[in-house]
Amino acid sequence: MLFALKIKTLLTAVVVAGPVAVSAVTLGGRTHSPAAGVTVPETVEVAPGAFRHRAAGDYTRDGAPAAAPVTEVRFVHPLHIMRDQVSAGDYQRCVAAGVCAPADGDRRDLPAVQLSWRDASAYASWLSRATGVHFRLPTDEEWAYAAGERFNDDAAAYPTDPGQRALARYERETARNDALAQDPQPIGAFGANANGLLDVAGNVWEWTDSCFRRGVLDATGRPYGSATMNCGVRVVEGRHRTYVTDFIRDARAGGCAAGTPPTHLGFRLVREDDMPAVAARVFDRIRTLVGRLV
């Protein structure tokens, strides 16, 4: 599978290097002269800090499935993330520019939905070019940090009985998702979280840039050794966390044999102030090609 590069990397290095923005160079949130009248989307600032985060991916311990580890993730710089999910109207501007693949809907008050990770990535790269400000998809850690109290920990209960584990997951997802509206709701309909982000964990799930990871835990439950990465599958966050093949636009047809799939797939972006847009685009490109974790 072309995009399913299997990358081995030291998990510990990932957790440390991943969410930490190391560059001292910032553009201070300045807005570059926008091209073609494309404005820089509104972002909210999440202050630096640390939080305990349930890692994404599947883990084994002594060869048996185990709950993913909880690690401390630290952000030394503020995180700037779009307040709104990208709207259908905004996405259409990228389509009109000949960069993004066509999609239904053009309203600016509705989120762009039925979009794949590839669509989201193309949009981020177009928006960066059009505004001169570097935008990219958040990592899973960044998304969770910004989601704050709306992040859903799927592994809190992890029965060892395989049947009970399947039932627990099914019940959890059913309880969360059954009452959801089916149609995309106007931006803001699901309210703001404590960080000021709108519609987190509403009925539109959001793509992150993080690849599906399979890791191994030692006897104490800490990750050790190398993780296997599959960057043909990306972490999707929302009412529950799930893993979706990067070209899938409708998760309801995206391979949930016995689960409750995301109602809609959309996204929001983070603004990267640490490096000039051109360098950042090259960086993104390389990152995508090697399937880096961050």
Place this chain on the structure above:
Amino acid sequence: MIRQRAAIMGALLALMIATPAFALELSLPREKVTLVAPPFVHPHEQATTEGPKIIEFRLVAEEKDIVIDDKGTKVQAMTFDGSIPGPLMVVHEGDYVELTLVNPASNVMPHNIDFHAATGALGGGGMTLVSPGEQVVVRWKATRTGVFIYHCAPGGSMTPWHVVLGMSGAVMVLPRSGLDDGNGHPLHYDRIYYIGENDFYVPRDASGKYKTYESVGDAFDDTVAAMRTLTPTHVVFNGRVGALTGKNAMTAKVGETVLFVHSQANRDSRPHLIGGHGDYVWETGKFSNPPEKNLETWFIRGGSAGAALYTFRQPGIYVYLTHNLIEAVELGATAHVKVDGKWDDDLMTQVSGPAPIPPDAGGVPDLTTGTAPKD
């Protein structure tokens, strides 16, 4: 002979000129059964030592708008008792089914009922055609055992149209001594679920969007044109995509035996239980034939019902679907069974979880470093 007007449905004439049968007085005990909506089934005895009875049922034809998928696609459905499929009626061989078919004045179409289990008069279709505001009572003798379709059959294009809009259900005629394995060993079930599969043909506009119509009559021409493609837009269990998943998933426990009755009034289907089997399957649905054993997938011929008996041995989520996987996943014919209990490692265990292929396994290139596979 009763002369009927030659009106909209000329094809109905043959049905409608039947002489009303004068009810033969039967001195048998009567039992009134209240039907319940599928996938559930009204309480009943599996085996009985009592003699034949007259079992009274009442079905109400109900025309109503329904939503058949998560995208909000609307269909002007026609139903028996408001559900798709109509309720399962259970009797024993030798019993009499006495059905009151009600067509409320709020409906606009004539309706009737053809029981595949009944003998004569087009399965009762010829004796039961009722206009809105009328009702009719028909009684037929359950002379052969098995699960059988019933459906509306007003004649001509009306028949497939009414059926694919929802007007079908099933009757189960049990042997008086209950089910057996064909060698005289009795079989019983702890639970029974009735799954009615329905193929929908929703017309689309030029841009591919599903169309909606003012009235059921307005939809007729386009719907029949869509039906004639023989390519359903939806194939679903119990009336809509997801009717038997999530909070509506079927349930069972490890050690319990479940009878799955599956009907399809119009089109072939291939039920399969992912992670389970059919221990005893009456594929053609008729209990005087010995059941097949240990099936992986069974075949339901269009216009018939079948029954599969299975004892759950492992907890977890099972997927009951038609194993045309395109129809199951893309068109909707998927149900779930939540089975509680304790896992049996002897039946299955994960010997070693997913992990990188050991280097000495050979043949797999490491894409990180680009090293060539070993020989």
